[in-house]
Amino acid sequence: MQFYRVHSPVIPMSTATDSERKQPAWTSPGAQRSDISPLDLDDYRSSIELDQPFLAPPPAPAAVAQRLALVDQLLAYWSAEHGSASAGALSSYHDKRQLLRAWLTTRGPEPLPDAFHDALDRLLQREALDRGRIDMADLPRLPDDWLGLGCDPSPTAILWQGDITTLNTDAIVNAANAQMLGCFQPFHACIDNAIHSAAGPRVREDCAQIMQRQGGVEGTGWAKVTRAYNLPSRYILHTVGPIVGSDRLRPEHEHALADCYRSCLDLASRVAGIRSIAFCAISTGVFGFPREPAARVALRTIGEWLAAHPGAIDVIVLNVFSQDDFQIYQRLLLDE
Numbered sequence: 001m002q003f004y005r006v007h008s009p010v011i012p013m014s015t016a017t018d019s020e021r022k023q024p025a026w027t028s029p030g031a032q033r034s035d036i037s038p039l040d041l042d043d044y045r046s047s048i049e050l051d052q053p054f055l056a057p058p059p060a061p062a063a064v065a066q067r068l069a070l071v072d073q074l075l076a077y078w079s080a081e082h083g084s085a086s087a088g089a090l091s092s093y094h095d096k097r098q099l100l101r102a103w104l105t106t107r108g109p110e111p112l113p114d115a116f117h118d119a120l121d122r123l124l125q126r127e128a129l130d131r132g133r134i135d136m137a138d139l140p141r142l143p144d145d146w147l148g149l150g151c152d153p154s155p156t157a158i159l160w161q162g163d164i165t166t167l168n169t170d171a172i173v174n175a176a177n178a179q180m181l182g183c184f185q186p187f188h189a190c191i192d193n194a195i196h197s198a199a200g201p202r203v204r205e206d207c208a209q210i211m212q213r214q215g216g217v218e219g220t221g222w223a224k225v226t227r228a229y230n231l232p233s234r235y236i237l238h239t240v241g242p243i244v245g246s247d248r249l250r251p252e253h254e255h256a257l258a259d260c261y262r263s264c265l266d267l268a269s270r271v272a273g274i275r276s277i278a279f280c281a282i283s284t285g286v287f288g289f290p291r292e293p294a295a296r297v298a299l300r301t302i303g304e305w306l307a308a309h310p311g312a313i314d315v316i317v318l319n320v321f322s323q324d325d326f327q328i329y330q331r332l333l334l335d336e
Helices: 064-081 093-106 114-131 191-199 202-214 251-268 291-308 323-335
Strands: 156-161 171-176 223-227 235-240 276-279 315-320
Touching: 064 093, 064 114, 093 191, 114 191, 156 323, 171 191, 191 202, 202 223, 223 251, 235 251, 251 276, 251 291, 291 315, 291 323, 315 323
Parallel strands: 156 315, 171 235, 171 276, 276 315
Antiparallel strands: 223 235
């Protein structure tokens, strides 16, 4: 699966504005308190217009020359925001598009003008068409009783290796960080970066509103939901997985990872438009959770939740990054 690891032209990212350098209040040490409670869905759903369908604009033209004009328009705003900064040294569409992406990755969550969003949405809609759209109805299903759940009706399950930003499930799961604002490292090959880049900065703005209301960083195992904007899916479920890194895997890591899956499913069951969910392999990237134990936790927790909530979710997609991950899930499913 491709997560857009690319080599960038030389990009003058040191020209960040004061608003971009300023860290949101909830990311300060004083906001990282143990007494912060997870913000309930009902306390933020109206503020981010969660239940309003996103009306995507027509995609930008396929012709590169016309897309270049749109990127130049967007970079003009970047240049104005940075004062003397200019993209004039870059000439190709590729280099200018990379500059735009890098700027949006490093820019803070301050709201962008509607006209900017509208133009960028057209570009992102075109890029979504270029990546292609994967219809979950066309993907092969696992056997009906895929975990021996005995549910009636039994939810459909799919094991799929591919780019989660192309999938048309009602919701996809994003492995977020505690600040919940996406990745700030340009071109970083993490799923958080891939999802935010493809969906657009409206997601970061929504997450910022949620976190401002919460008043502190997101706890491990919690979950929040936003609209997915320029993705084929309608919603993004954001959850912060446990960090294992070089540490030895401990039971508390497994318990925290299980909380991630339960929190996402609990939250999804409260959003009427979510009947299908694609789970990424939470915490198995830079957070360092060993892949096979993570897959065991995922299968066990999803299975237990579905058995306890029959009919709540129709389709579960187990989305994996690599062929090794795919084979791990295949082997574990055969063992069930």
